[in-house]
Amino acid sequence: MKHKFEGIDFSGCSMKGTVLQSAIFRRCKFNTELLNSATIENSFFSGCYFEGKRLSTSLLDNVRFFPEYDIKGLVYESTRRLSRILYESCVNQNNEFNLKQWLEVMGKSNCLRVCSTPLDDLSRDILSQHIEEIKRKYPQQLCEIIYALFSIEFKTTANAINFVCSNPEFYQRPIKDLKDLYFEFRTIFLKEGDYGNSSGDPFNELCAHYTLGRTDFSREAVLALMLNVINLVLFPESNDQYIDFGVNANSADEHDDCLKAISEVSSESAQKNSIASLKTGSLPLVEMQRYKAHLCRFYLSEYRKYFHRFWKECSEKSQLTIAKHCLRHQNVAVSPLTTEEFITLLSKDHDVEIWRDMYNANMEKHTKIQKEWDLLRP
DSSP states (O other), rough: OOOOSOOOOOSSSSSOOOOSSSEESSOEEEEEEHHTTTTEEEEEEEOOOOESSSOOOHHHEEEEEEEOOTTTTTTHHHHHHHHHHHHHHHHOSSSOOOHHHHHHHHHHSSSSSSSTSSHHHHHHHHHHHHHHHHHOOHHHHHHHHHHHHHOOOOHHHHHHHHHHHSSSTGGGGGOHHHHHHHHHHHHHHHHSSOOOOOOTHHHHHOOOOHHTTTBOOOHHHHHHHHHHHHHHHTTOOOOOOOOOOOTTTTOOOOOOOTEEEGGGHHHHHHHHOOOOOGGGGGGGGGHHHHEEEEEEEEIHHHHHHHHHHHHHTSSSSHHHHHHHHOOOOOOOTTTTHHHHHHHHHGGGSHHHHHHHHHHHHHHHHHHHHHHHHTOOOO
């Protein structure tokens, strides 16, 4: 039986001799010195306010915390206090900070699962100061931190490390590069012809749907991720290139720097991804065909709508770059409606006739490929 306490001020109460198991405290107030004298196991503190300096190791080992969050993105004082207390609780008598213990406490609790709220300053500073050590010694915890912050699930620690290298200020949450998330999908998909437990719905496993629409994610990075993943499922034989609209979105034009060979990834990253390029004969084609059929029948239409919306939210310069790239490469991962928007945007371009010819070729491919997809059976 669970004991539930809500809105109670325990800060002046002696808790010596108190024994509680499976207790839930919501919006209660505590003094850490008094709380340390209690025996509490398998319990949960949600949105509680703590006074004092530190919690006992016994408490840290046996309870979890869920800080108070604000939908408007504010960090509450109770969250700052809890963060400070948890930090101090992981500093020993020799004034040495136990990073491993802190990661375990923060991980099993929800102290890094910030949703729309930014990290408190102290937690952000700890990640900033110790990120190299975390990458080196605790890569699995790094995967957990990324998932807590962004609902992005890395199964491969190497890709998680590369993600942090590509976004060195990830704890501040300006995410500008998602290519390592694509490599995560690509590595598993080319080996297994599937990804996770949701056949045909790649983004349900890679990250929560709402993650793609977050304002702290670069729209260009999200669009490149969507095109890369969807194109790999639709055309797995063309697996030796990837699209990058990030730093190139403002410079790529006639030379189309947005398309990159996988071999252009750093040697370290390429080794960690383990697959540079696979030929058709070595791919799990039966499983891939099944996954493709599910994508086309149940999910592609929805993701095309997401793509259209995110593209419209880009700057005009990025819109032009992306439109030109998609028309030039006949990218049918986008919808016919989006292709029409591309040519509308390019109608004032000095090479409008060339783009119109490309548009016509794109629409022909849309018609042809849709007939093929209609025949697919999941």
